[in-house]
Amino acid sequence: MPNFPHKLVKSFAEQFKDGRRVDGGDLTVSADGNTTTSVLQFVPDASDHGLTLSCKASNQRIPFSEIQRTWMLKVLYPPKVNMTLGHSLDANNINEGADVYFECHLVANPWVHRVWWIRDNERLVSNTTAGIIVSNQTLVLQGVSRSSSGHYACEATNREGTSVSPSFHLRVKFxxxxxxxxxxxxxxxxxxxxxxxxxxxxxxxxxxxxxxxxxxxxxxxxxxxxxxxxxxxxxxxxxxxxxxxxxxxxxxxxxxxxxxxxxxxxxxxxxAGKPDSPQACSLINVTHHSVVVSCQKGFDGGLKQKFVLILYSGEDAIANMSSSGIPEFSIQNLEPVQDYYVSIYSFNSKGQSKPTPPLIIRTLPAPGLKELRRSTEPNEITKSGVSGPWLYILLAAGSTLIVAAALGLIIFAVRRFKVESPVRNPQIRSPKQEENPMNPLVQPMTDTLTEDDNNPDLIPPTYESLIDSSCLPPYTITARPQSKRNSATQMPVKPYHVTWAPMLQSRNCSTQTPPQHKESSV
Missing domain, CATH: 2.60.40.10 (Immunoglobulins)
Known part of the structure; x- marks a missing residue:
């Protein structure tokens, strides 16, 4: 409330809500006596929205000294919801086949932005096939049946919150x-x-x-x-x-x-007699360690029956379970990637039924792990007693030896078949047919020269020395091999020129006797 200055001691302030006086305001005066303050505290409700709140103050010794200040109340609140049955309907006399409608009454500030219709805590949506029509604040049920019975309510939402109306119990008579x-x-x-x-x-x-x-x-x-x-x-x-x-x-x-x-x-x-076997057994929710087996009841023989499940792994029965209500069993603690099978039977006071055909169960792999199949017989490595880290060491050593042997064979093959450079080990190739001399008696001397190179102090006799040089004209053979490289320096080797001259002793062409020896200088 505002402060009202004054110089006179006698003064008062009053509060009014929508023209009606409101009591409970606290009036205080400052120490110097110049200011009077009135404070009013109250909690507004939805009905106060739109009303005016006024504060009036006056000095009794000064005529017409009254002053006033007014405010308009704006109250925000969640929706207030209420629902009613249609006016022409009797809630106690609704039979199957009748049409029923409900109305939702709302009071809210700000206004609602969503309205829901609820039946037995489930929201309804329009479905003309089922005879349900939702139109904002109205719900229509066409041709109601016994399944239409239930508790209906209206739900509304605005920025301040959500409210639900009291439920209405619809009873459809049949x-x-x-x-x-x-x-x-x-x-x-x-x-x-x-x-x-x-x-x-x-x-x-x-x-x-x-x-x-x-x-x-x-x-x-x-x-x-x-x-x-x-x-x-x-x-x-x-x-x-x-x-x-x-x-x-x-x-x-x-x-x-x-x-x-x-x-x-x-x-x-x-x-009364023995019950029939359970029927239509199936697996539900198979995981890596669990499974649910569900069956349908057979004839109970006229007496109360119970159900028993036996779990097998291979030929061995590893577990059994019983159920007195319905033939449904939850099996836990199974091994991943393992095959099991189950057999189910029922019994009553007269005896037990035949077991159902075996139902095979195969569990899934464990998540995040690579499952390994269990071997029924030990392999050769296991029999020899080598396992664990030593097995990996032996495999690594064997792989290293195989790789080293393969590299050695490759290096040997390369060195064996490598073509050497003519500079380091020149070889004399046989002349081509067009380069051979016209005299067919002249034969290549490659083998003789190669063998005699081992003893350089001896001058071996040549085949040409047996032939009179006067009978044969001198000749020259020139060989130009393909370009090669020096294996040591990797530099190209120039083509070389070889000249053969018949520096042979003269012989008599008719007698083929050698002439007398003459010394010559080279």
Whole structure:
């Protein structure tokens, strides 16, 4: 509240909300007596939105000294939600096939930006096929059925929060029907053993009358209503078969204010015996260490039955489990990548059923690990006693020796077949046919020269010395091999020029005798 300065001691301040005086303000005066302050504290609610708040102050000794200050209240709050059934509908008289609609009433600041319709804690969406129409603040249910019954509510949301209306319980009335849709059931009974048969019905409102009958021969029916009693809307018949003719069919009907049950609930009474095997067994949620096995019940033989599962690994039974409700088993602590199989049977007080065919289970690999298959027989390395780190050392040494041997063979082959440079070891090639002399008696001397090079002090006789040089003209052979490189310096070697001259002793051409020896200088 504002401060009002004054010089007179007598003054007062009052607060007003929408023209009505509000009490509870605290009035204080400053030490110098010049300022009076009034403070009002209150908690606004949704109804205060849009109202005016005023503060008035005046000095009683000064006429017409009153001053006033006014504020407009703007209150923000979450939605306030309420829902109602359509005006023309009676909540206590809604039968199957009727059309029903609800209205959602909202008060909010700021205004809501989303409205939901809820049935049994589940949000509804428009579905014209199912007869559900959602139109913002209105919900329409066309041709309601017994499944439309439930608790309905309206939910609204704005920036300040979310609110849900009180729920409305819609009860759609219908005649009795067998609960869970089980119109036929088999009951096993021993002779002279009383059995208690329960007739459970669904209806709105609950059934108030029941009727029982027994049929063993077509066209013959016995009324057994007097042997039944009612408990919490359920009729219980006590029946005792004494002979074979007492086994047959029991029928039950119910009735409420809507009408009589159209299809009776039938119970076939048969001699009690062993149960049938579970059916349609399958695997659910197979992992690397667990699996769930689920089956369907077989005929219980007319007595309460239980189920047993036996787990095998190979030929050995490693575990067994039992279930008294439904044939469903959760198997844990299995090995990854392993094959198992299971067999399931049921039993009652009369005995046990045949086991089901074996159901094979193969677990998955463990996540993040590379699974190895288990070997049933030891290999040669295991038999010899070499395993662990020594096995890797031997494999590494063997690989190194193989690589070294391969490199040695490659180096030997390269050196063996390498072509040497003509500068280091010149070889005299045979002249081509066109370079041979015309005289066919002249033969190449490559082998003789090569052998005699080993003894340089001897001058071996040549084949040309046996021939008179006067008979043969001198000749020259020039060889130009392909360009080669010196293996030591890797420099190209120039073509070389070889000249052969017949520096042979003269012979008589007719007698072939050598002339007398003459010394010559070279």
């Amino acid at each position: 005649e009795p029907v067998c609960r869970d849709g089980l119109a036929r059931k088999i009951i096993g009974a021993a002779k002279d053993e009383p059995v208690h048969v329960e007739c459970k019905l669904d209806s709105e409102p609950p059934a108030t009358e029941f009727h029982w009958s027994f049929n063993s021969t077509p066209g013959i029916s016995l009324d057994l209503t007097k042997h039944s009693r009612m408990e919490n809307g359920t009729s219980i018949l006590t029946y005792v078969p004494h002979e074979a003719a007492d086994y047959g069919s029991l029928q039950c009907w119910g009735k409420n204010e809507i009408g009589k049950q159209r299809i009776s609930c039938t119970y076939h009474v048969v001699p």
